[in-house]
Amino acid sequence: MKTKKNVLERAMVSVQTKVQATVPAERQVQAAHMAKKAQRLAGKGKPLVLTERPIPDAADVPLAELDVSNPFLFRQGKSRDYFKRLREEAPVHYMPDSPFGPFWSITRYEDIRAVDTNAEVFSAEPVIVMGDIPLEIAMFIAMDPPRHDTQRKAVQGVVAPKNLKEMESLIRERIVEVLDSLPTDRPFDWVDRVSIEITGRMLATLLDFPYEQRRKLTYWSDAISGTTEGTGGITHQDEFFKATAELAREFIALWHDKAARREQGETGFDLVTLMQSSDETKDMISRPLEFLGNLTLLIVGGNDTTRNSMSGGVLALHQNPDQFEKLKANPDLIPNMVSEIIRWQTPLAYMRRIATRDVHFGGQFIRKGDKIIMWYASGNRDEAQFDDPDAFRIDRANARHHMSFGFGVHRCMGNRLAEMQLRILWEELLARFDQIEVIGEPTYVQSNFVRGYGRMIVQLTPKSDG
Ligand code: HEM
Numbered sequence: 001m002k003t004k005k006n007v008l009e010r011a012m013v014s015v016q017t018k019v020q021a022t023v024p025a026e027r028q029v030q031a032a033h034m035a036k037k038a039q040r041l042a043g044k045g046k047p048l049v050l051t052e053r054p055i056p057d058a059a060d061v062p063l064a065e066l067d068v069s070n071p072f073l074f075r076q077g078k079s080r081d082y083f084k085r086l087r088e089e090a091p092v093h094y095m096p097d098s099p100f101g102p103f104w105s106i107t108r109y110e111d112i113r114a115v116d117t118n119a120e121v122f123s124a125e126p127v128i129v130m131g132d133i134p135l136e137i138a139m140f141i142a143m144d145p146p147r148h149d150t151q152r153k154a155v156q157g158v159v160a161p162k163n164l165k166e167m168e169s170l171i172r173e174r175i176v177e178v179l180d181s182l183p184t185d186r187p188f189d190w191v192d193r194v195s196i197e198i199t200g201r202m203l204a205t206l207l208d209f210p211y212e213q214r215r216k217l218t219y220w221s222d223a224i225s226g227t228t229e230g231t232g233g234i235t236h237q238d239e240f241f242k243a244t245a246e247l248a249r250e251f252i253a254l255w256h257d258k259a260a261r262r263e264q265g266e267t268g269f270d271l272v273t274l275m276q277s278s279d280e281t282k283d284m285i286s287r288p289l290e291f292l293g294n295l296t297l298l299i300v301g302g303n304d305t306t307r308n309s310m311s312g313g314v315l316a317l318h319q320n321p322d323q324f325e326k327l328k329a330n331p332d333l334i335p336n337m338v339s340e341i342i343r344w345q346t347p348l349a350y351m352r353r354i355a356t357r358d359v360h361f362g363g364q365f366i367r368k369g370d371k372i373i374m375w376y377a378s379g380n381r382d383e384a385q386f387d388d389p390d391a392f393r394i395d396r397a398n399a400r401h402h403m404s405f406g407f408g409v410h411r412c413m414g415n416r417l418a419e420m421q422l423r424i425l426w427e428e429l430l431a432r433f434d435q436i437e438v439i440g441e442p443t444y445v446q447s448n449f450v451r452g453y454g455r456m457i458v459q460l461t462p463k464s465d466g
Helices: 004-022 025-041 079-089 109-116 147-159 161-180 190-207 215-225 237-263 271-277 288-319 321-329 331-345 415-432
Strands: 092-095 103-106 350-355 359-361 364-366 371-375 433-438 453-455 457-462
Touching (some): 025 237, 025 288, 092 364, 109 371, 147 161, 147 271, 147 288, 161 190, 190 271, 190 415, 190 453, 237 271, 237 288, 288 331, 288 415, 321 331, 321 415, 331 415
Parallel strands (some): 103 371
Antiparallel strands (some): 092 103, 350 371, 359 364
């Protein structure tokens, strides 16, 4: 039946679509920024300010007040005990009041899997982080089927096995370049020289972005995923908008440049070429916000995650020298170790869902519209799933069953690419170095979403020829 509301809603969508198609994405981002600033001037939507304070031990906090949204939890080494207590005493836990609003925490492996594979009852829309974000850029990670499925299908070719095979030698070449440029006579920052550098090179290749400007990709990704309101990070709203507008401008220019080069006969296996060659996506440029959303998703999805697994692996092996010895004695363990690194690190702590209806779950009553956080960081340490879960064991039999890539329709699209990069990195590291010593304590990123490192100083010992 055509209600007045339906007609109005359809008219609004039609106007929005026309606006999107005619106004450049950069301008739309700037307009949203102005609107946000105006709101702030009117005293609404004040930026969130978070101050780090020592976090009490899990055992000293009343269960009802255990707040795992605290972005300093991982940095202060408390997340392990907080999640253990929730798994044991309140596996479906309600936090009525946090800087990111009220939310449910799901902390057991099987419960997380049940939520993640039920997109009908647990919606990924409109965003997948705990708090609010300054601008909702349409990304398929935060869309439900069927819209999600069409959009994912349109771009997944970029990481399809055939494409990855073609990319493998290029990835190795780039990793080798980075490793061969490392100093062996003095300590250096592993995060900056290796993890960020390799990830940036990979993303530039995947997107055919100007190679010498690859650090811009890292900057945009960090700024977009690190807002204080969204994840408890350090990015101010103004920085977010600046980064998003820049990204929009540069990628729209890249699209046009690529189209001109293709007309001259140039071919490639990068994302923009794939989009321009597929019937479903060749006119994506006339839907600039959708184009921006897909690019942002690939940049953010492929950046922090792989980067922090590259740093996390070095730290895990440093803390477990017996495992490094085991690896050197048996390099065939590399693929299994890559899974164990991704489990142990859990680069993204969670994904968020919204209940689409009232539902009984795990003995609790969750109301329609409630926010639900699936804590992968906890599921990956669930004793019921993993034997001695806090231990790092490169030959763990079920390491591949980790939940760091999620489950269900949103299961990570780049998982094979991430694993391939990490596998090649460790093959090439083993060929060159006998030891990678972490000096002092690394610094940790402020976030309740990204579990990562700011700096990690290391000293390399080259392999002795004998
Ligand atoms: C160790 C590295 C990585 C981890 C831990 C990781 C983690 C995740 C997680 C947890 C999800 C959501 C799963 C869910 O909701 O069930 C996801 C989705 C996604 N990831 Fe990754 N990711 C990694 C690497 C990458 C890379 C390298 C790329 C791209 C080049 C990428 C692209 C994506 C995309 C496009 C999605 C959305 C999939 C969808 O909604 O259908 N990821 N990833």
